[in-house]
Amino acid sequence: MIQTRVKKTTALLVGAATLGMLLAGCSAPGQNKGTSASNASGPIKIAIVDAQSGQLSSLGAWEYKGVKLAFDEQNAAGGIDGRKIEYTLYDDQGDPTVSTNLARKVASDGNIAMMGTAESADALAMAPIMAQNKIPMITSGQSPKLGQLHNSFVFLNSPPSTAFDETLAKYLVTKKGYKSIAMISNNGAYGAGEHDAFLAALKALGVTPVADQTVTPDQKDFSSALTRIRDAKPDALFTGMEEVETGLVVKQARQLGIKAVIAGGAPAGTPVYVQTAGVANAAGTIVSTPYLGNDTNDQTKKFAAAYKAKYGEDGEFHGAKAYDGAQILIQALKKSKVASGSKLADAIRSITYDGLVGHFEFDANGIGVHDTLIGEIDSSGNLVPAS
Template sequence: MKNKRKSIFKGMILSTLAVLALTACNSQGKSNTSKSSGSSTKDSKVIKIAQIGPFSGNAASFGNWDNQGIMLVVDEVNKNGGIHGKKIEVIKIDDQANPTVAVNAAQKVVNQNIVAAFATPLSTGTLATLQVFDQAKIPQLTAGQDTSITTKGSKYIFRYNANSAAYTKTAADYIVNKLGKKKIAIITNSGAYGKGERDSFTKALKEFGVEPIADEVVTPDAKDFTAQLTNIKAKNPEVLYMGTENIQMGLITKQAIALGLKAQRAGGSAADPIFVKTAGVENAEGTIFTTQYIPDADEKTKEFNEAVKAKYGIEGEFHIAKAYDGAMMLVEALKNAYPNLDGETVAKELRKLNYSGITGDYKFDETGEGTDKAQMAVIKDGKATLLQ
């Protein structure tokens, strides 16, 4: 009897341990404030902006690209004496691509005298933090593509990117009208980006009178797509549209080819260098996708490419380019708003801008949309090349 009780007790401890093990595995990322403020007097010598985004985990590349684009501008401005003599300081916080962590980070930074925030490069984190920045009246800049970001009524959101609808409409138009393909299969994930892709791509297809023949949804952390791709293959599609982030898109491509799925592969702006690396150059070849940035397209992008290479030792890239344009616009607005560096004035100045950058021409409307232009590109020898 006593023994039995002891074994029940041990069983309880065992199951507690199992739960602990599960949570321990998930809490691997750390949040670190790299340059948190010491003194925050009103007439401080610095202008503080925040950048919240993933710097650890599967989505870490998005946070890092965003940061590289922003720092390219900020370092240049600071080197040339700052904004009317005031240097810009970037408070960088890791949200681990987790919306809860992002909200905490946002609540923390709005009390640190910041004038604007880049939050976050992912739609999920942006949606989660919308209200915090809107209430604090601090301009929030995002590269998130989910269409609903600008429909929630925030007066302080600014998107330095086209939204999913603009991207997917360009893609749907090209696939249906230019390539003449009607048998289209969709695979997306249930995260905010994937959901946005699924909704807007299906809607865009409908406008051209096409219903997708397969519509599979996976979880954002899925790595095995055998089942979904098997279903899709059974329908024999001409085009496979992948609406997931870069790594998943690469894995889907790889596994689709391994399953003998011969459809033309297409996707959104997630077809970046990480996608090519994950899929393998050979497998990524010929994937068509939408983007706002093609390296070496004109003088401006060439110049940008050189700057990125000199500073970071890597090729200029779409996400870095977007963040660069976003930061350029913010700097412009800050210069114009000076000396009234409060959120309201900065937001007003952002709306007044007519900015022509490397990812397109921006003019923010009341909802915070800056542009609706996207281009079709294709992966050729592992690199993005303009199609239209």
């Protein structure tokens, strides 16, 4: 295994990023040290950019572990053409400003590809700089805006919000028969994408939400928004926000006497959500996800066993899709003989892969998986297939 780790305070990070900007400025646009990494010797340098601190650190930790598992397995098997993968972890702190600085540092450090980020806002901030430096990035972000960039260096390792929310809306309206549905989402990149995708899906089914409340990503008290939702007496409440905030919203909703069925995307299927909301409050939550659990099939069982052996904890959706993304990059590196720049991006786009979260076949906008499934949080706090 070859691994380096970068984790700095904001002040040091900005200083290092400024140096990276100066170094990158010495090269012509679209060039960086990574372009020399396609030589037939030496380690293959890959960046992993994810929050390791801050409220979104759980997302970053899951993604890092999934990527690390795949890269360590490949290195243990001899690497790629005898070359080991050297990966460096950069802490973006869940902050788009930090991520923007890190994008330049990733380039100046000579990385030929990037895994991350797990946060849509950070991925959107990094994407133009990565494209300028011709560094492909495989992100766990789900905002539809990532595909709308039409950026040939951006790839998603799971479906976008539109797929999650179209599946969820159809299940709630046509399968469960709910017509009185309220919404609460945040105005961050992920939350805004969730809001717009779910609202459009409801409208396509002829349903208008009885309440539609927006909060900020760092908000902790939701009493005002939830009081309006309570007054609307919905049968179901859609949550469009990340894990911790979703949990806080649901906990406070139950305290205010809101009895609506909770429904959401991937964040509502995670242990962090269940722990934050409380098992009793989270039970019955309907979840749209492409990964229903570790016991789904032989492939997920193998991943879960390896994950458990390496980290001493159970694998989940975010780690699984990060593992898929890393496996796709490994295949592209093999296929391209460790190319970089546009050749590596083209190689990634050419990969078809049956992964843990579905069948990958990338379109021109970097979307590889287009379908999700419906699960439910049971009385023990576990995600199980919905009945």
